[in-house]
Amino acid sequence: MSVQERKARERAERERLIVATARELAEQQGWDAVTTRRLAERIEYSQPVLYSHFRGKREIIGAVALQGATEMAAAVRAATAAADGPRARVYALARAYLDFAARNPAVYDALFQLDGGLAYAQEDTPEPLKDAFAALLECLGEVTGDGVGPGLFTEVFWASLHGVATLTRSRRLLPEDTEPRVKLLVDRLAVV
Amino acid sequence: MSVQERKARERAERERLIVATARELAEQQGWDAVTTRRLAERIEYSQPVLYSHFRGKREIIGAVALQGATEMAAAVRAATAAADGPRARVYALARAYLDFAARNPAVYDALFQLDGGLAYAQEDTPEPLKDAFAALLECLGEVTGDGVGPGLFTEVFWASLHGVATLTRSRRLLPEDTEPRVKLLVDRLAVV
DNA sequence: ATTCGATCCTAGCAGTGCTAGACATGAGAG
């Protein structure tokens, strides 16, 4: 039995290596550079090994996305916990969100731009995704205001941040004005 | 001379055909299905002909994007012109924008999601893109409110709509709640 | 009628995601 346990452990270890390497490669050179060949070469195995862990490239992207969701939730919670008052917390949330997107563009792409084969906004949505949304909701529920539910408000606030994040990263918005954009969003959307 | 004129005319006609076919194919089966081979086959020429008109696939996407920008500007202007009062105009703008994105997903992708090799938010930005932004600004300038410039306000409002549009299309937001989302955005962001 | 240049196509390159089938390695039975 201990032989099988060791093998299972090594397999899990190799799977972590695949995900970490894919993420690293994507952050360094973009997702287009993450080819099965290059990825296989970096982990020092042949390509078919990848397919014994994941159904295909899409699932690897999905694995990176789940990892990113967990980290983003933690980043948002850490930022909001360190702020005093609802208004300051919303500011902190917005900055933490955009900061995460800017610092981990490949992970952000895996989460919200690419197809990682994950279900969003449904019952079978993976836990890390639900938790990331919950992290936003915990803070934004405080400033929802009247006439709308916290869920809907969180979705809209999130969508706005997402728009700023993606348009900025694809050079459709100039990054210099990010700060006043955040201020405008928080001032107008949040009800304190 | 008239021979050369005819040839130039035919060339321009074929270029229009390429762009129209690419757009059609993209709307029908997504941009991934727009391969140079398939595109060439549909226009009944060989692949190299495409490269005598465009530097590559990227430029074809760019051409579709420019076409889309012109149409979107027209759609927004038509919708806002038919509405009475600033508030109704902003509503009409938001609906027209999201409606355009939902009805022309491939064109929307070419404009704001894919890389068409176009410059945004700069001096050498193509006229259709500037004009599409201008169409938004004409309406949103009315409801900018105090403390921010109309340009910045338009950017933020646009980004919010973009976030809703893209997250909805990629099934990260459920399409059922689009209407209350628009209402929330307009009610909170626009100052009437 | 004949040159000659513009135009277009065939064929091919290097790369992609993915997979079938050969091969080796090592655990368990005798």
Add this chain to the structure above:
DNA sequence: CTCTCATGTCTAGCACTGCTAGGATCGAAT
């Protein structure tokens, strides 16, 4: 301690991608 056999891995290959070099063909101008 040897042999069998399953597990795990790799080589080689498929059908596809964007893109291009070089040859063939066609038609305008002499």
